[in-house]
Amino acid sequence: MKNQLIVKILNNIADILELQEVEFKPIAYRRAAQSIESLSEDIADIYERNELEEIPGVGKHIGEKIAEIIETGKLKYYEKLKKEIKIDLEQLNEIPGLGPKKIKFLYKTLDVRDLKDLEKVLKQHKVRELEGFGEKTEETLLHGIELLKKRPSRFLYFHAISIVEMVKKNLESYDFVKKVEVAGSFRRGKETVGDLDILVVSSQPAKVMDVFIKMKDVIEVLAKGGTKSSIRLSNGMQVDLRVVHEKEYGAALLYFIGSKDHNVELRKVALKRGWTLNEYGLTTLMGNKWIAGRTQEDIYRKLGLRFIEPELRENKGELEAARLGKLPALVTVKDIKGVFHNHTTWSDGHNSHLEMAQKAEELGLKFMSFNDHFGHIGITNPLTEKRLGKYLQEIDKVQKKVGIKVFTGVEIDILKDGTLPLSQAKLRKLDVVIASVHVAINMKEKEMTKRVCNALSNYPINILGHPQDRLLLEREPLALNLDKVFDAAKKHDVFMEINGSPKRMDLPGELVKAGLDAGCKFALSTDAHDTSHLTFYPLAVNLARRGWVEQKHLLNCWSFGKIEKALQK
DNA sequence: GCCGTTTTCGGCCCGACTGTTTTCAGTCG
Numbered sequence: 158m159k160n161q162l163i164v165k166i167l168n169n170i171a172d173i174l175e176l177q178e179v180e181f182k183p184i185a186y187r188r189a190a191q192s193i194e195s196l197s198e199d200i201a202d203i204y205e206r207n208e209l210e211e212i213p214g215v216g217k218h219i220g221e222k223i224a225e226i227i228e229t230g231k232l233k234y235y236e237k238l239k240k241e242i243k244i245d246l247e248q249l250n251e252i253p254g255l256g257p258k259k260i261k262f263l264y265k266t267l268d269v270r271d272l273k274d275l276e277k278v279l280k281q282h283k284v285r286e287l288e289g290f291g292e293k294t295e296e297t298l299l300h301g302i303e304l305l306k307k308r309p310s311r312f313l314y315f316h317a318i319s320i321v322e323m324v325k326k327n328l329e330s331y332d333f334v335k336k337v338e339v340a341g342s343f344r345r346g347k348e349t350v351g352d353l354d355i356l357v358v359s360s361q362p363a364k365v366m367d368v369f370i371k372m373k374d375v376i377e378v379l380a381k382g383g384t385k386s387s388i389r390l391s392n393g394m395q396v397d398l399r400v401v402h403e404k405e406y407g408a409a410l411l412y413f414i415g416s417k418d419h420n421v422e423l424r425k426v427a428l429k430r431g432w433t434l435n436e437y438g439l440t441t442l443m444g445n446k447w448i449a450g451r452t453q454e455d456i457y458r459k460l461g462l463r464f465i466e467p468e469l470r471e472n473k474g475e476l477e478a479a480r481l482g483k484l485p486a487l488v489t490v491k492d493i494k495g496v497f498h499n500h501t502t503w504s505d506g507h508n509s510h511l512e513m514a515q516k517a518e519e520l521g522l523k524f525m526s527f528n529d530h531f532g533h534i535g536i537t538n539p540l541t542e543k544r545l546g547k548y549l550q551e552i553d554k555v556q557k558k559v560g561i562k563v564f565t566g567v568e569i570d571i572l573k574d575g576t577l578p579l580s581q582a583k584l585r586k587l588d589v590v591i592a593s594v595h596v597a598i599n600m601k602e603k604e605m606t607k608r609v610c611n612a613l614s615n616y617p618i619n620i621l622g623h624p625q626d627r628l629l630l631e632r633e634p635l636a637l638n639l640d641k642v643f644d645a646a647k648k649h650d651v652f653m654e655i656n657g658s659p660k661r662m663d664l665p666g667e668l669v670k671a672g673l674d675a676g677c678k679f680a681l682s683t684d685a686h687d688t689s690h691l692t693f694y695p696l697a698v699n700l701a702r703r704g705w706v707e708q709k710h711l712l713n714c715w716s717f718g719k720i721e722k723a724l725q726k
Numbered sequence: 727g728c729c730g731t732t733t734t735c736g737g738c739c740c741g742a743c744t745g746t747t748t749t750c751a752g753t754c755g
Contacts, residue, residue: 181738185727216728254744256753289752293745341755354755380754382743387754397755399742412740417755424739429731435740 160200163226164190166235167219172246173238175257188214191418193223198640198671201227245271252301254294262287276302311349312394313629315659315696320394324355327372333361335403340413346468346699348662349629352395354413362400369398405437407452412436418472419465426460426476468702473670487702490695492714495524495561497620498568498591498654498682499691503548504529504538507687510551514559516688524562524717525691526589527552528622532570532578533596540567542579549587562717564588564724568622573597575611577618584617585726591654591682593622594635602636609637610645617726620680621646623656623663630660639668643675650723652712653677655704657697658684669704679704680712 167190171183209220263269341354379387401409427434438450449455462479469475500506566589625634683693708714
């Protein structure tokens with residue numbers, strides 16, 4: 158799978174061209190890189206089919222370069238560019254406040270080629286003497302280098318929730334604050350967030366800025382202006398705040414929620430009508446006459462589009478769908494009748510069957526399934542054939558004590574050879590069989606794909622658990638050809654899991670969409686190991702929504718009768 | 727280098743904040 162390599166090379170080329178002040182080409186290379194990054198299939202397969210130029214942003218020339226990388230693993234053009242510049246752009250580009258112009262200037266005047274060189278000349282106070290630089294810049298860059306060394310990574314969506322609530326509560330407590338809304342990737346429901354974007358409606362922006370930068374937990378003020386400020390919290394998270402008037406609220410929300418790509422496309426739609434769109438509103442290009450801006454709905458409507466939910470705003474076909482009135486009726490949290498994939502003390506969970514079921518009932522759910530681990534070593538305290546009988550009896554007892562439906566089931570290991578450690582006949586006696594990869598996770602793509610597809614083909618599996626087996630910010634996804642897995646899942650009526658455990662969030666939205674396009678259906682789970690984890694399912698709903706999923710695609714929304722029929726094997 | 731609901735040529739999103747200089751370039755989102 159060379160997708161990531163190609164993305165990296167194309168982005169690096171864009172950086173170099175930008176440094177060389179080549180016009181427009183950097184944009185083209187970046188656009189192509191972005192398209193490839195969001196592909197769900199191996200780009201080599203697309204190349205085999207001779208369809209590289211079907212990828213948005215890829216034309217003849219970039220197509221040829223991609224082909225060269227696929228064929229040889231290298232790109233002569235890129236090697237040539239690298240020799241031309243002699244600078245470690247990748248590293249220097251990451252320092253906040255340092256862009257192509259300054260990097261070039263530093264190279265020309267002080268022969269700065271990498272981070273080390275830069276740190277040296279900064280400490281010798283040579284940089285502050287340069288034209289266009291000064292003491293402040295010296296300080297900013299040194300600070301940037303320090304920050305880069307510590308590198309605060311992205312944050313799990315789940316961890317951002319409490320920060321969002323803290324900031325919201327704080328700002329809402331002031332009477333000069335009319336509205337507080339969270340925008341950015343958090344509002345789009347991405348599984349990790351880099352920083353937070355907060356939007357406030359107020360007629361007294363200066364006051365809002367003051368209280369914002371003085372919030373507790375603020376360790377650094379990165380910028381403070383009349384309507385826009387940025388701070389860093391003690392945990393390293395950056396929070397950007399923007400204050401707007403009521404009249405601009407919709408336009409500002411649109412702008413701040415993003416994604417950037419979605420906004421760029423929207424602005425193009427506006428331009429075609431002779432209008433311009435910015436964070437203050439939609440106006441005519443000529444004469445600057447007001448068209449819309451108070452609500453997001455107004456703006457979309459004027460542009461001839463249906464309202465697009467934030468989770469869909471990734472420029473992945475949503476504008477076209479909105480124009481044609483073909484947007485999906487996205488599933489919502491309240492459509493979820495129950496959750497799958499829950500663990501108890503019978504394997505590595507913290508609570509009993511009864512405690513888990515009672516909590517689910519308390520949350521207003523109508524059903525849940527128990528899926529304790531069944532497997533070999535590597536899993537904590539897994540179920541065995543010997544213990545299975547008593548485990549099922551226990552669930553039976555719990556069913557009589559609670560007002561919700563409890564399904565029996567296991568989460569069983571897909572072994573290295575694609576077999577499962579329990580016979581088909583015994584698996585058929587369970588309501589919900591989830592099969593997952595837990596061991597031997599470093600197999601090559603071909604073998605791993607075969608392993609998973611074999612399991613799906615040969616056993617009565619209902620749900621493929623956390624298909625990528627990734628851990629966010631910790632462990633990469635399995636090397637798996639998901640297109641083949643999707644095909645096998647569809648063929649054998651296996652639901653793909655959307656796992657809402659904060660570290661897993663697996664499948665992510667873009668892959669849910671790919672699965673949906675391949676004809677797959679989905680089952681949403683909490684992967685709860687504790688009663689408190691049962692509240693994770695709204696996180697999985699985010700992913701489903703990002704994947705364009707409707708109720709008809711999601712097992713959790715169906716009637717009991719339909720669920721039972723779908724689980725029959 | 728890519729792309730097309732005015733276009734196969736001529737565009738390519740748009741504005742705030744900072745630091746440095748004194749009207750603006752660079753960076754960022």
